[in-house]
Amino acid sequence: MPRLRSDFWVSAHLRRLGVEGIAAVQRRRGSPEAGAIFVKVDRLDGTADLFGPAPQSLIDEDSAGERLFVALMAAASPVDVEDRIAKELRFDGDLWIVEIDDRDGRHRLDLAE
Template identity: 55%
Template sequence: MRLKSGIWVAAYLRRCAIEGAFAVLRQRGAEDAGAIFVQIDKLDGTVALFGPAPQSLADEDTGVRLFTLIPLREPTAAAANIRLQREREFDSDLWIVDVEDREGRHFLDLAKE
């Protein structure tokens, strides 16, 4: 059983703050099970976008949320925003967290594909 999205996001925001990365909630989604997207801004004009890993890679027994790097045409905020807008059209209940970290740290559990 996974943590509710709202609880996971609150804990993630705290984790970023503890690690010295600036993180803000851009969009609040469904409290219980909204998909979570994390945009990492390296403050050099480049960004990385992470989203939920495919369900086939998830281990429901552990309750751990897995993320995967979402490919962008260009590693820019504009390209990430276009992708996020497409995701919003598909699922308006998603969460978006913006993180600023010069080292590009994301603090996420990534899926091993």
């Protein structure tokens, strides 16, 4: 199954979060077809989480068409999360950034196991 384009996935995910009452914005637009997507979750208590694309080694045949994520940072300082995002941007200028503000840390991402 082919993977959904990044621009469609981000648009659909933002709509889903909005319907559920979770505040989220597209902070950076990357490559429409295949840009990597990173999601920052600001817990509004001085901590933040960062999620990024799951490595290919964690993706099995059954989920080949889905976008799976892994936690890159959890309960970290927002400054540290921003530093990590800056490093990722230096490595890949075509990435997307979605930012979520949610005290409960809700993100509705599919996580790799």
